[in-house]
Amino acid sequence: MMVDLVRAKRLIEGADVVSFDIFDTLIRRKVDSPRDVFNLMKGAAHAISRGQVSDFRAARVLAEQNALSKAQETGIEEITFSQIYDELQTLTGIADVVKEAIQALEVETELRCVDVRVVGRDLLEFASRQRKKIVLVSDMYLPRDVILSLLERAGVRGFSTLYLSNELLKTKRLGDLFTHILNELSLKPSQVVHIGDNPRGDVSTPNTLGIETIHIPRSMVNFREASPFGKSIALAGRKHSSLTKSAVDALIADRFFDTRDKLTEEAFFRSDPFQFGYSALGPLLLGMSFWLYREAKADGIERLYFLSRDGAVMKSVFDALFPSDEYGIETDYLYCSRRVVRVPLMQNKFDLLQPVSKPIHKRTLGSWLEANYGVDPNQIDQALFHGRGFEGPDHFIDKDVDREALSSLVSDLHPILIEVATSERRTLEQYLAHKGVGEGRHAVVDIGYAGTMQEALSNILHKELKGYYLAVFGTSANVKNQLGLKGFLSQYGADDNPALGICTHRFVYESLVCSSEDSVLRIGRTDAGFKPVGLPSENDRERKSFVDYAHSGALSLAREYRATSPIPPEESVLSPEASSLIFDAYLRQPMAKDVALLYGVGFEDIYGLAHQRYLAVEPGLVNTVLPSQVIWKESLSVKAPVKTMTAKDAELAGKKALNTKDYPLAAANFRKAYDLLPSRPNYLRMVAEAHYSGGDKKSAINALNEFIKINPRNLRAKARKLVMTFPPLSKIIGSYEFNIR
Structure with missing residues (x-):
């Protein structure tokens, strides 16, 4: 249901008294479900009771149900906080002092979880500016002093009276609490407007009494029910529930789904790269960071080197969650790429001939030489090209190139290529020494997948480094130290696992995790120090713009999680499935308007095809590109609104x-x-x-x-x-x- 704010304000203006529900209307909990508060207490309740309360959530829920059943047997429809805990004591046999301690823990946990709900606060402030009498009404077992503390903690002020079901033994859901308010204030139903989230207690019941209502569903309800996409991830997410997921979902819901409109129903990410980064990339990177901290701590790692360019956003998120001065793991950013280590490792003819046997896509011979050997093709004697049957550096080659002639050309260039490789290796070794790589218990962090850059760096340093990756596939068996690799989404699994989005949509993962920096070709050195020598790409503008916004969204989620989550980062666990749930669902079954987020976003690979490739293209442009140029195939099957092309x-x-x-x-x-x-x-x-x-x-x-x-x-x-x-x-x-x- 969409919230009609124009109607809401009109109703407030026409009322004498505005009544507000409290929980999930004016204040919210920083978790998905109210009962997640009990999950947060499980460990402490177990410790306080010395094991007598083995499962606090289950015992607490049953105690409340039993207390209410006993009250209803006497014709009373509401219970108090004390009655619930008396029943808990009966169920578990805990002593009075233990009961009081756990009861106090629940209050403390509620206070730790509370925050303001923005849409409710805004409507209350509007009513206050209209000089309306404001009353608060709640079906709640918590005592008055606790609820007042919660409201104060959330910054909710400006109301005149607080009506509580556990004091009056009357409820909103049955309507007698509303009748009590009307009688006490000598009001007609037409003089009151009530605002709340519960379909029965805040809408249908007061409506039957003639009271106008403004329904503002919980943000989590909007998050899960506003769109088909939301419904599908809610259903899939049930298998992967956890306290951490509850807190992450609550952050997403409260930030983007506090209200609901037509755009929310048509586009889960509202055509906003920032929201995409916060809601899809953010959980993925949070889950990896929680895992990375635990693994690195267990392995005694002193410093993590995040490799460019995928490591940029990983480092930002990790640093936001686990600042080194507090958690004891230093981090640094290391400019590195396949190209950065490939050329320096070339030491002989065998090494030089390896690229010749690899797949070759259509491109100029000069660009192939430059990409694989770092040599400037314009500095090569033209006679060397002609002698092997090539017109020059602008000669186009592809999979059908004469490999024997190409091998002969590479052999002819042996002295030049080895000189380039030696020079690049010398500078790279100096850069690594400057960064202190390998001078302690160090590890690298990257997207994956087989640890080749980790092995290359270890070979250059003559010291084994550990590596932590978003995914490690079975292809890592080809490196000499496979046991030195750990993966979050996959650990030595098949690289074609259809259940993993990073397998089915690897290029999309790489494009959206990769930072907006230029691809690094080699490390340069000037009087000012070391600097990466990049490969500027005009093709990459759309992607760079998108990921800058998306990565800022992911970083915002990390910062807000650390600042507000009731679960400390070091105790947070987000499973691989839960971490990638929204991102993978988007890649497999996107909503039509959400596909447009990636229109024109390019995919860059200096060793790949010569022509530009895109994650997705506008429907009107599909016929102007080759099928191989569109990477995200699901984007082609979605019936998106077609823009007429001129x-x-x-x-x-x-x-x-x-x-x-x-x-x-x-x-x-x-x-x-x-x-x-x-x-x-x-x-x-x-x-x-x-x-x-x-x-x-x-x-x-x-x-x-x-x-x-x-x-x-x-x-x-x-x-x-x-x-x-x-x-x-x-x-x-x-x-x-x-x-x-």
Whole structure:
């Protein structure tokens, strides 16, 4: 049910008296369910009673039920706090002093868990500004002094009278408490408006008495019932309930689901990257941090090195939960990547030839050499390329490249490549020494999956490092110290486990956990010290913008958990399944409007495909990209609102792809522009230029032929076709390249 705040304020303005429920209306508990308070007490109650109260929650619930049953036998529908504890004493046989101690513990725990509910407070303050008489009404067993303390702790003030069911032995749910208030204040039902969360006690019962009501469902109800997605994760979450999950869910619900509107029902994350980070990435990183602290502490680790770039947000969340001055584990951030360690470890011909046997996707030979060996292709003698049958660094290669010729070229470049590797290794060793890596009980932290960077660093340092990862797969058997790896979501499991989102959607995980920093190629050194040498990527703008907001959301959850949770971080446990529940559910069965969060977010891999890949693309652009360019396949099956694409939209998309050197995508978008607006045949010239820039001469000439058929008198297009067919002609007649402004 949506809260109509306009109607609510109108009803308040028209009333003489505004009545408020207390629990879950003006104040809330920092846990999912009121009975989670009893779970928080279990350990202490067991200790206070010296084991007589073996399961406090179960005993406390039964004591309340028994006390109420006995009261109802005498025609009374309400009970007191003391009656509940008298019944607990009867059930467990505890002494008076123990009973009083546990009773005091419950009050203390309630005070520790209480906070204000924002929507209720706002309506109370509005009523106060309207100079309305405000009364509070509650069906509650806690005594007056405790409830007043809870209200004070939450900052709730400005009411005139407090009506409690356990004092008057009348209840809201039966209506006699409302009747008592009307009589005491000499009011007609039409003069009162009541505000509360309970469908019976706060809505239907007062309505039958003629009292207008404003229903504000609990934030947890909104969280779980506002949308199909919320309902599905609520159902799945029942298997993984815990006190920590209760506290995390309460934070999410209270921050984003205090009220409910149409957007809440259509988009769980409300098209907000921050909310996505808080609600989906946040629990994942919290769960890993709780686990990481326990494991590192048990292993006696003194310092954790979080590896770039996945480690940036992991470190931020861990530091927020476990500051080193309080918890005794130091943390640092280490610039490292596959590329950073791969080149420095190359020491001989065998090492140099390893990349040749790996999969090769379409790209220029120069970019392949630069990515795998760190060498500047423009500094290589052109004769070396020609001698092995390659045109030069701009020669395109792919899976069908002549591997023998490529191996020969690498062998020819042996002295140059080893010189680069030696130089990079020297600088990397100095950087690691500067950071103090390996000078104590140290470990690395990263996303996963086989510990290759951990092993590489250990080899360079000649000292074994431990490693903690979001996931460790069975492929880690290939490293020499598999037992030095620990994984949170997976420990030596299969990397194709369909039950794990990090297996089924690994590239999405990597893209959204990875920070907005540029990919690190090597460590550089200047007079000012060490600095990472990155690989700027224009393709990564959308992703960088998204993850900056998402990571700030995850960090906010960590900070708020530490500041407000009734469970200390060091005692918090969030299972792998509970941690990844919302994130994985989003990846597998997203709501249509939530898919749009990842439109245009790119995936970067310097060793992968040459053309740009995306996590998701807008429905109107799906036909302009190759299937292999869309990573999140579920995004394609969701019927999202389709935005009508114009020729100008396609043209701009083509120019954007051209700027990022994604030539196939640029050509596809320019072709789409022409299909949408055939009266502008110059789009065909754009198609031709994009294909030609990408090395596809045949498609470029075909596009120009289409243009020339429409404009047979265009001499510049004919000249451009000649140059494309015989490139050396450009030195004689010029290039006649079409200028794509």
